Amino acid sequence: MRSVFCMNQLNLILKPSSILLVQQNSFIKPRWMAIHRWQFPSLSIHGIEGAFSGPGTKTVIPAKVKGKFSIRLVPNMDPEKLRNQVKTYLNGVFAERRSPNEQRVTLQSGSKAWLADVTDKQYNVRQRAIRKIFGIEADLIRAGGTIPIARTFQHTMQKSVMMLPIGGADNGIHSKNEKLSRENYINGTKLFAAFMIETSQL
Known part of the structure; x- marks a missing residue:
């Protein structure tokens, strides 16, 4: 059905100094908002395990931290190719940090995008x-x-x-x-x- 999203609602929750940017930046004009929402891939961060998130203060550095994210694919994207690209990118960024820690990137599941035949x-x-x-x-x-x-x-x-x-x-x-x-x-x-x-x- 029709989206209830409204640019005026976005402007209301932004700081006044940001409203001008929202209005001038073509990337987030309504047309582009729709394109990015309906046509382009997207990345979502779902959570971080291992870091302390309870009440109070705790300064202990965890021995291991796990981050989870997903990428929504669009037609003509290959999950296996994307997995290799993401892994190469993350390993490259990690290598630049010259950290003594270790990083491991794994894929739990993946599938190609489905596109409906609206002419049916x-x-x-x-x-x-x-x-x-x-x-x-x-x-x-x-x-x-x-x-x-x-x-x-x-x-x-x-x-x-x-x-x-x-x-x-x-x-x-x-x-x-x-x-x-x-x-x-x-x-x-x-x-x-x-x-x-x-x-x-x-």
């Missing part, structure tokens, strides 16, 4: 169902997700795969307080029913 007839069915329930035209955008099985299904069965999300941009996906609004839950249930009815009429 089931997407026309989806659009009709969304119009019927929400009264709007659905925006077909590219958005990151951690659902590697979608590409596996499409590749293995040689059939088009479609996702029919019912969440909103304010759901706080993967966060501590992730939620699904009551309105989206109710309308989402209606949407699935409408989709099945529209599909039966093909």
Whole structure:
């Protein structure tokens, strides 16, 4: 569905001295915000293990620290090639520090990006169902997700795969307080029913 992001909201939480930069820098104008959110790869830092993070003061330097991050891929990116590039880069930066410590970079899992075939007839069915329930035209955008099985299904069965999300941009996906609004839950249930009815009429 449509994003609830607004540049005015961003300006409100920034310092006054930063607002001019936000307005002048083409990198974060609304058009570029959308491009970076929907089209480009992204890197997320998930946490650091080993460093003291509890209440109070503790100055002990840990013997080992582990950092976790992920990179969302886009079509035509090779996970194995990216893994080697990231490993080479991190090892190069670490070598420049001339540290007596050791660094190890490992990949837990990786998969190629999945790209939906929006020309498939089931997407026309989806659009009709969304119009019927929400009264709007659905925006077909590219958005990151951690659902590697979608590409596996499409590749293995040689059939088009479609996702029919019912969440909103304010759901706080993967966060501590992730939620699904009551309105989206109710309308989402209606949407699935409408989709099945529209599909039966093909």
